[in-house]
Amino acid sequence: MHFEDWLVSIGKSAKTAKSYSGAIFGVMSTWAAKAGLVHQSLQEIKSVEAFDSVRLGIRQLAIFDARNTVGKGMYSAALNTYAEYLADVTQEHIALDINKIFADSTLTETERATLANTRLGQGKFRSRLIEHWNGCAVTGYRDTRFLVASHIKPWSRSNNEERLDPFNGLLLLPNLDKIFDLGYISFEKSGAICISRELEGFETLGVHGQLRARLAKQHHDYLTYHRDVVFKGR
Structure with a gap:
């Protein structure tokens, strides 16, 4: 670009x-x-x-x-x-992080390889989300420097293909990323936001019932998992 x-x-x-x-x-x-x-x-x-x-x-x-x-x-x-x-x-910062991983003498060879592959994958995943969304998936905010690549189905529970699938991700502002990751918000197939009853004072976080995510059909299965497993209920 x-x-x-x-x-x-x-x-x-x-x-x-x-x-x-x-x-x-x-x-x-x-x-x-x-x-x-x-x-x-x-x-x-x-x-x-x-x-x-x-x-x-x-x-x-x-x-x-x-x-x-x-x-x-x-x-x-x-x-x-x-x-x-x-x-x-x-993505020079990713290369620097990987160099630091391999220079860390406290890690085993297996740990180094695992961490390096994870860091490299994060860079690819973020690039794919930026290409797909061109901004925050919910608010439309466009400065990608301040946006976070958030997995819908958590990385730890995804297979290798799902971890890099751009449809298993939302590009979000940091406040939305954090509460989505912790399960305090989710999204219906329509894109309508779901807000957990446990999320107190959510208006001060910029969250309200009119927020919607701009979803494709390919997001639906991942969001079903998020609502069923991660989301803390209504």
Whole structure:
């Protein structure tokens, strides 16, 4: 996914997306090249770690400081957001987590393999949910940086195929993810929310009876399991 498209996908306006993209691949690439930080364009950088080094160099340029002041922080915002974009599309943080797992001498080989496969699977699962939902499954909130990939049938009770099935998941805001995971809300086949009687003060969590999930037929069996096994009742 290109940077400008990614910006729109996380809820930025088309105008902001165009401005950030133009700044990164236009003037800031020119500044970086003239300063010897890159050969041609910032677009050639594919690593978050490499970009962080270049980003620091750009921020130290006098022209950046002057233009960023005039632009009311637009250039620094574009740099920061491009770093988030690289982290998202490269899933570099997952690779770092896996490296840490294999470097942990307290784990057995079997434990390392299990944890690494789990972490890798989480990244794939989240990517599939983002592709399917394009935002929170309930509220429609679009900035995927703040959304959680939540299994409908719990990961611990799913087989390997179910663990990666995008229809066994909802992309949710953190508050909804937590109470869904704990069984205090669920959803009917129609998408209508079910709220447990045990959930006190749910309005303060942003939960109300008009919330609905945008479901496909393939979600139904997983949600039947969730209502029957996980949900704490009405």
